[in-house]
Amino acid sequence: MTFAKKALTLTTLAALGFGASASAGPNLNGAGASFPAPLYQRWFADLAKAKDIQVNYQSVGSGAGVRQFIAGTVDFGATDEPIKASDAAKVKRGVVQFPATGGTIAIAYNKPGCSLKLTQKQVADIFLGTIRDWKELKCAPGKISVAHRSDGSGTTFSFTNSLSAFSPAWKSKVGEGKSVNWPVGVGGKGNEGVAGLLTNTPGSIGYISRAFVKGSLQSAAVQNKAGNFVKPDLKGGTAALNSIKLDADLAGEDPNPAGAQAYPITTLTWILAYKTGNGSKAGAIRDAFLYILSPKPQGLADDLGYVPLREGILKSAKAAVAKIGS
Incomplete structure (x- = not known):
C-alpha cells in the first residue's frame, strides 16, 4: 500500500461536498505535522462549510513544516515539537505559536x-x-x-x-x-x-x-x-x-507525567502563524484558528483519536491567535 502526502485540497473538498467554489472565499496554505492530520482535515473541511475559508493542509511532517514556515512558502506551519528559538529568530515576520490539540x-x-x-x-x-x-x-x-x-x-x-x-x-x-x-x-x-x-x-x-x-x-x-x-x-x-505547564511561547512538555491515570507518551501539537505580513489574509487566518479552538471542533477531537484542549491551555491558545496581525 502506498501512502502519499495527505492534502486537503479544494478539489477534495468539492468532491466531498464540503465548502464553496475556489473563488468564493479566502484560500490558506499550511504544511507540517502528520500526527494531527486526520483531525486537521476534518476541521478544515467543516471550516469551509461554516466560514467559507478554504485550507490546503499538506501532511509533510513537522520537520518539513517548520522549514516551509521559516521559508515563508505557507500561511502557517504545524509541528509536534515547539519551534526552537534559533529557528524562530529566522522568521522576520515574527512567530505566533499556539497548541491546537493534544494527542x-x-x-x-x-x-x-x-x-x-x-x-x-x-x-x-x-x-x-x-x-x-x-x-x-x-x-x-x-x-x-x-x-x-x-x-x-x-x-x-x-x-x-x-x-x-x-x-x-x-x-x-x-x-x-x-x-x-x-x-x-x-x-x-x-x-x-x-x-x-x-x-x-x-x-x-x-x-x-x-x-x-x-x-x-x-x-x-x-x-x-x-x-x-x-x-x-x-x-x-x-x-x-493536565500536567503540562506552558511557557511564554506556549511551549511545554512532560515526557513522563506523574498522574495516576496519565498515559505516559502524550503531547500537544502546535500551529505556527506569522505575527505580521499576513496582509488581506490576516482576518481569515484568525477566523480559521478561532474556529478550530471553538467548542464544536474541539468536541470532535476524541472521536477522531485526539485530546481536546481545555481551560488554561485553551484560553492561552485563543489569546495567542489575537496577536496575528496584517
Whole structure:
C-alpha cells in the first residue's frame, strides 16, 4: 500500500461536498505535522462549510513544516515539537505559536491474540533491539519487527523524549530528536507510512498517533510513572495534558507525567502563524484558528483519536491567535 502526502485540497473538498467554489472565499496554505492530520482535515473541511475559508493542509511532517514556515512558502506551519528559538529568530515576520490539540502516541502492534502491557523499560528495550522475540513479552513466539519514522518528525521527538525519560540506556545510546539513529527497525514516512508498515507486517510494532490505530492494529497499555498500566485513550491523555505547564511561547512538555491515570507518551501539537505580513489574509487566518479552538471542533477531537484542549491551555491558545496581525 502506498501512502502519499495527505492534502486537503479544494478539489477534495468539492468532491466531498464540503465548502464553496475556489473563488468564493479566502484560500490558506499550511504544511507540517502528520500526527494531527486526520483531525486537521476534518476541521478544515467543516471550516469551509461554516466560514467559507478554504485550507490546503499538506501532511509533510513537522520537520518539513517548520522549514516551509521559516521559508515563508505557507500561511502557517504545524509541528509536534515547539519551534526552537534559533529557528524562530529566522522568521522576520515574527512567530505566533499556539497548541491546537493534544494527542497520545500509541505503541501500536500487529500481533493477533496478544494483549500487551509494557513497562517503560520494555518499551525502550523493544526500540533498542534488546527485546527481539514476542515470547519475551508473554505473547506467542516470533520475531519482533520494529517500525519507526524515516522523516524528521515531531512525533519522533515526543516519543524519543519519553524514551529518554523511561530509560537511561536509551538516553545515553540514542537520545531524543525529530530524527535519531535507530538501533533497529525499518522506517516509514509520516504516521500514515508507519501505520501502513504495521498493517502489512504481521508481528510488527511501532509508534503512531492513536488516530492511526485501526484495522488489525492494537494499542499496548504502557506503565506510567505511578506504576499503572494505561491505554492511550481520552482519559489517559487528558490526565497527562493536565500536567503540562506552558511557557511564554506556549511551549511545554512532560515526557513522563506523574498522574495516576496519565498515559505516559502524550503531547500537544502546535500551529505556527506569522505575527505580521499576513496582509488581506490576516482576518481569515484568525477566523480559521478561532474556529478550530471553538467548542464544536474541539468536541470532535476524541472521536477522531485526539485530546481536546481545555481551560488554561485553551484560553492561552485563543489569546495567542489575537496577536496575528496584517
